Amino acid sequence: MKPNYTELFAALSPEAALIVGALLVVVLDLTLGRKKIAEARWHAAVRIALLAVGLAGCFTFASGRPGAEFGGAFMLDALAQATRYSVLVLAALSLALLPGTARMRHPAEFVAVVLFATAGFSVMATAQNLLIAFLALELASLSLYVLAGFDKTRPESAEAALKYFLFGGVSAAFLLFGFSLLYGLTGSIELNVIARELGAQAASPLLVVALVMVLVAFGFKAAAVPFHLWAPDVYQGAPAPAAALIASASKVAGFTFFARLLWSGTGASSGQAPAWMLTLAILAGASLLLGNVAALAQRNLRRLLAYSAIAHAGIMLLGVMTGTRFGPGALLYYTFTYGLATVGTFGVIAIIERAGRCQDLDDLAGLYRRSPLLAGCLLMFVLSLAGIPPLAGFFGKFLLFSQALRLTGLTGPAGWLAIAAIALSAVALYYYLIVLKRAFVTPAVAGTEARIAVPLKPALALLLAAALLLALGVFPSSALRLVT
């Protein structure tokens, strides 16, 4: 087949906009920005980056011709488009948090790497070909390793980057091994061909090995138990805007990527219940249990968020299971709204960090007096994470759980998982309330009662995230329509 490069460019114009934006940020900073003060350089870099992300959003809208592109290497379906939008929104919010919140040097590099990561996420959402998928995943992952270690003044940041890199590198190796086995089994790297070939042949031990390899990498990306060990350290050590990106956009893209792989690539391999279903159920159950219980014991706010992320990953894995029958709507809605709430929470942390420390739960004490805006936003984000209506977190859970209960009935594995997840939501509520109690009820520690000034851009980003959570919670169909 003769490759049509015009079509390819039209399909990938959002990613092109991001890459051009990233290069522009670096070039302008190195030429015009050298004499300016750090604050101005941050603002300029973020402005260009936001422009690039906005353009990418417009291009995504314009490239809306559905179907396979470039000989089946890319797939521009509803799932891909919706994931692209989600990733762009989350990246834009993470970027908007930057001005004034990060006290790191080299603003242009940070912003450019964020844009590279976003481009990686965006390609992950569309890739339909194992090789391109792997390249996109690596582009995103390598950028995230750099972002995690960007704050060179704190040893925790370096530790976070190293741990993230070592775990990520090993899991990438596993994934590549799994891909090569799949290629060996089917003779193709295209997902639809793989699905067809696997459907035609009997289940082999080699396929099981390949699936296990893929699931290991998935478990790492999702921070599912037992591949979760990197998460608490990275959440704790990485600079807050980087942690926001790792916890939100990376999750959305990762789940779309692996769900597509499992649903279309290997889903058909063994008829009704795919072979990976039970393994996924075990991972989900373990994540739910360990995440929620370990979060109870945390005194560090960021580690608490990390363990809650592990618990949420369990619920998202449940969404991957239900997606086989009910489509990707519930999963994407859940990951996106989770991402919004997490970006917001890290945004609040980042702004508090400007004024002082924000590591332990006690550092939140008296937040309601110090900044009602931050406290109010934190309330929305945390309640959404806890799944309280009318915020989007509730509807996400409701949709996922009711689908899970319908998937196998009340007594099937998905049903049990859903019931366990609802029960553990009550546990989760406790640690989320501890956070809110510190912010609203506990008085500030002496010496830290000063009001916190909130810069304009981060304030707008937080308000936007909170408004989106409320709007999506009240009108969930507006988002679900994008996917179905």
Next chain:
Amino acid sequence: MSHLPFDPLLVAIAAPLALALAIALGLPKRWSVRLAYAGFAVPLVMALHTWWHFSAQTQTAGYAFLTNYSTGLTGLGISLKLGLNGISLPLFVMAGIVGFAAGLYAIQSQAERLKIYLMLLLIMQGGLMGVFASVDIFFFYFFHELALIPTFIMVGVWGGRDRGYAAMKMTIYLTAGAMISLVGLIALYVKSGATTFDLIELKRYLASKPLSEITQKNLFAVLTVGFGVLVSLWPLHTWAPLGYGAAPSSNAMLHTGVLKKFGLYGLIQIGLPLLPAGAVHWAHPLAWLAVLGNVLIVGLITIAQRDLKQMLGYSSVMHMGYAFLGIAAGTTLGVGGVVLMMVAHGLSVALLFLLATSVHHRTHTFAMDEMGGLAQKTPVLAALFVAATFASIGLPGFANFWGELTIFVALWKFSPAITACAVAGVVISAIYGLRAAARIFFGPPTDHMTAITAKFPPADLRWAERIPALVLLAALLFVGFWPKSLSDPINAALTPAAKVAAAK
């Protein structure tokens, strides 16, 4: 027809919520307070309007004012379907009245950060109207949670003694209860196989294809435990006295008066008609739990209380026991009595919490041992408090009388032994109610009171406090003297449901 160019139910829900949103977006304080009057009055007017026009409405499956708003989630069977039947109408009206009184009381309360306080109260009010107007089970739950969240914040921020502990405990109990009932509701949705959350459709579907007996039993048990926590069924009640003791007055009025009825309402509206076999199976255990636990044990604990607000909290837990007894009896008379009692209890307990806070403003304490002789200084307050106490005990002339009477009559057929125990509860409530009124208002003033009155001479109830109190009292008396206005629609709505239960 109601002749209104808009849907009164939607307006009753949306008006307070819209105002709350406007306040959140930065409405100036002066305007917030002024508009808050409208925010609380609109639901009341709409509620009274629906009450007045209810019998003249065309009804489908017992529901009047039925409207359906698409949510785009038809694939899941979720749509915002609003309507009132004979069971929800009285509660909808009661929510409007109590919300109005609580709102007026809040506006005059001079609470710190009044704007935010009113905003939270308005969210609660909108949610409450939504709970009783929803025909869709999803929205029924959704609105309940919406009304629940402000409670936690209000107790945590504006609460009195032990507010941090009380807010945490309340939140954990209530959310756990809500989660359990959510499991029950989703399981019901899945098991029914009807793929709809619409209660009317579900009823129709399950009438032709009832669930198996074992499923009904299990689901009813789950719902009873979940709703039981929310309604403070013994021994899951410990959050209630603590939480009400700490809650600010308007919040306590709305929560104990209206929001708490959500669980009972859910059992009556969903549990009894959809799971009749389950209801029959669990009737005896539930009745014994309610009569021994809620009525007798909690009743005796109430007598021992020294703190006025704690006592009101415990008495509210105790009265919920009667409601469970009526549900256990399961007949039209019993369940109808419960609905009447829910309305009456909501009005009277809200009145009592309102007056208790007014008493506190004059005595600067909630400890009843330290009060006394207030009646000479504040005759209107004393008269209102005594009237509210009489209502709460269930004296004829007040709405509570009819509720309790019908429950007892229905209960006699169910089990005379339980009825005997339950009637003993009336004596208990007379003891603590009258003793509280006597301690606070009559007898010689204690040393503490003399010191306090010397420092802050107590004034009688201001009109700003009187009006909400009088609104509640008037509603109690109206239903007390004309119970037919509520019992007719209740009766019409319950008869088919009870027939199904009796046939099993």
